[in-house]
Amino acid sequence: MLTGLMMHAPLQISALIQHAERWHGDTEIVSRRTEGDIHRYTWRDAHRRTRLLANALKRLGCQAGDRIGTLAWNGYRHLEIYFATSGSELVCHTINPRLFPEQIAYIVNHAQDQYLFFDITFLPLLEALAPQLGGVKAFVAMTDRDHLPDSSLPRLLCYETLLEAEDDQFEWPSFDENTASSLCYTSGTTGNPKGVLYSHRSTLLHSLAIALPDALDLSARDCVLPVVPMFHVNAWGIPYAAPMTGCKLVFPGPKLDGASLTELFEQEGVTVTAGVPTVWLALLQHWKQTDYRPSTLNRVVIGGAAPPESMVRSFVQDYGCHVLHAWGMSEMSPVGTVYAPKFKHKDATQEQLLPLQLKQGRPVFGVDMRIIDANNTPLPHDGVAFGDLQVRGPWICSQYYERERGAEHSDDGWFSTGDVATIDSDGYMQITDRSKDVIKSGGEWISSIALENIMMSHPAVAEAAAIGIRHPKWDERPILVIVRKNGQSLSREEALAWFEGKIAKWWMPNDIVFLDELPHTATGKVQKLKLRERFHDYVLPDA
């Protein structure tokens, strides 16, 4: 092998905050604090306090590889923890406070977190959990002594008191770029949460990729407000991409309602924001009620779930914002695809682009993806064929933390996302189903989501779920389980007739069942697993 003669320079997270201080030292970071007020400082200040914290962690006895937990909102202290831990070879383990308490206890213990940093909002939660968290050496309240409430929490430390005791001299160590940098658990519908262990290399490559013009398009001209929480897949990587690009950063703290966000947009000149559809629904309602029009905001990143068409339309047509529809997973750092038009679309109207914009986007460079059928055979990129979506690349997880490698990680190097999707000839991917929900009829697949969407468009239908029922000849055939709207009538025949001309003949449901309600998860999703159990012995009319 002939080796190139380029400098050895490992990709390390400490380089991000150093870059921000050196070249964007005066650029602001603004935070709405849990204490209630607005805090502002600069990248220079952030790096200084990050060094104080790195010294404090050292004094606390943290060793390379130790996991340090956080239960915190988006704010400057959380940012300092991100960089102080990873920068000094510790692992920043962000924990989702919205999980069930027993899941949080499982996660902290499975990760063996040495210290747990928390926003004071979560003090009651930790007081209740503390007896189960015997392995945690101390709980660090992310506030100053004046704001520290009385508490029964044992081994309680105060963040600002820790920092006050330290010096701001700290040399970031140099180490292998494949070293673990952060950890985030993902909770599936079954089983215990599973940890995704990111590395310095994966984080830096992901940061470069998401800042590209065809991804989030981040630059030093931007003022970015991540609504997506820092406890949720590192706020989609924005806290890392921000110091890389030198943008201004605005943290909303715990206040994610429309009025609070809009206030920050206006006061700080926010140009980009990122979050899930639920948050945007509330925001758009607030904008409508208050007759607001954004003055500086020009890009809204939507991910986590597919946005309804009306939401995209509203941002684009009513408020003049670009919508960046993105898709990813915790296992993918998380960004996999983002919507961005191409040169060939330069003369297309907003209306012509809308169907593309509702797809999940094109892969950013670094993410490779494919759709396969049940025989592992890749399917064409024609926008019609749909199959199991698999991904691979340098920021995609190779196995879960402290777990055996599972079937989702194939021997030929692909990760199965659990989604079923189409890919069109321009690379735009669209998720059509979850792999476990797709209905397999005679070796061919029927999208449960497509059937549900058609049924839901009927004026008498409140809710509908399509599930596969065992069939002696076809393996599975679809039935529709329907909840009628209050006071509305709809017969089996009328429901079936609704599909005429809208789907291929062989997709036609074999039966319609009416229920008074469907089973739901805590977050409002239909529990298809429960439905399938309930209809396990159901006999189809033609079977």
Place this chain on the structure above:
Amino acid sequence: MLTGLMMHAPLQISALIQHAERWHGDTEIVSRRTEGDIHRYTWRDAHRRTRLLANALKRLGCQAGDRIGTLAWNGYRHLEIYFATSGSELVCHTINPRLFPEQIAYIVNHAQDQYLFFDITFLPLLEALAPQLGGVKAFVAMTDRDHLPDSSLPRLLCYETLLEAEDDQFEWPSFDENTASSLCYTSGTTGNPKGVLYSHRSTLLHSLAIALPDALDLSARDCVLPVVPMFHVNAWGIPYAAPMTGCKLVFPGPKLDGASLTELFEQEGVTVTAGVPTVWLALLQHWKQTDYRPSTLNRVVIGGAAPPESMVRSFVQDYGCHVLHAWGMSEMSPVGTVYAPKFKHKDATQEQLLPLQLKQGRPVFGVDMRIIDANNTPLPHDGVAFGDLQVRGPWICSQYYERERGAEHSDDGWFSTGDVATIDSDGYMQITDRSKDVIKSGGEWISSIALENIMMSHPAVAEAAAIGIRHPKWDERPILVIVRKNGQSLSREEALAWFEGKIAKWWMPNDIVFLDELPHTATGKVQKLKLRERFHDYVLPDA
């Protein structure tokens, strides 16, 4: 060390062309050929023919690490050679045909090029050089049999004939990302040219960085025409960033005049172009003469030399183009800094931004830089202090190919650029001199370029050079060597008076010398080395 659990995926150049085929297969690459006509095909075609060429190189017996030379313009075949060589673990060695023939022979022999691919334009050059190039196994004319001229060149092969014999099945091998990928020699003012050996890793990181919004801002919405040659530091990395972003690519071939470029801009819808000031001077003249206004072009990247203010003004004010003033070196892959405004400049006018735009730009993430004084002490970023500019990062050369490591590579990991620069508090860097030309007076530095610029602004001065003369007390003191304009008069005292109030007192030249002409290099630069030799024994009036 706790290792992250992310997929192992080396950064390889073959991933770029595969990404382009898979996600941007229909996007066009348009080339003005040396044969005279316009050639167009797609990224899918490009990847297919790249695989044919990879098979041909294998059949020719090329082994991992072999250097393959090119003497060629910007065109699709050159692009195929870039990817076929690097992708199959060979080294793409681009040679600058504008060098002196003896330098070309030196370079080919020093690199031990196994094969030499050339555009037919360069057939006479190679016929003359062939006797000195005994180590080259064959010369491959980048054309088809019909366009191959009669020639005395020995061991002559035809590009299209080679490809016709091959199959388009080729599996790109996977290997260490630090493997050498391409080679480019840089010719200083003294000594033999020195080779910079890039790696797959450095090339991919550089590609990501230059595509960022604050660098060249490249996306799939763009149509990019690189005027900067592919034989000159890989056309600033554009041939790699293009498949990464999936942009449309337009190659001008050998025709770099204003009319030919403008024709391509209009016909193909070019949005971005990149080149040196000399090319833009001719282009702007053509635009003025023909009353042309660009219809799609919106960004002009200017590098290689500092553009005059009038050029920047003209692009921005007369033609509505963004000017991206960039700086770099062959040793830096080449991009180090690019001009881009910040959030704080959001309300600044074009006129207010112009002084910033004339600086060399801010470092892109991945490039770290500093200015140091003669004692190796870093100087402040205040826009005033100036010192030797040093850089480091993953795409900066660590030593030259087959050479001992020189003094330009410091033991503490920095590369000395040979430039003297200031850096302001926002990170904008400005080159004020070459290190060897700066005048060292009493431990402080005086910028020769600053003195020359002031003197050149005098209406009677045709040309001026500032050089340091030995001084018993101050080590060096400046003198100005001046060529008066034809028929103009200017006395020593008038010349000295011109500096009053324009510089610090201690910068005042100690003498003025008038000459009829200054010594110049082949490319028109003043040969300061010759001047210094000539004035070696010069005695200053006050010495």
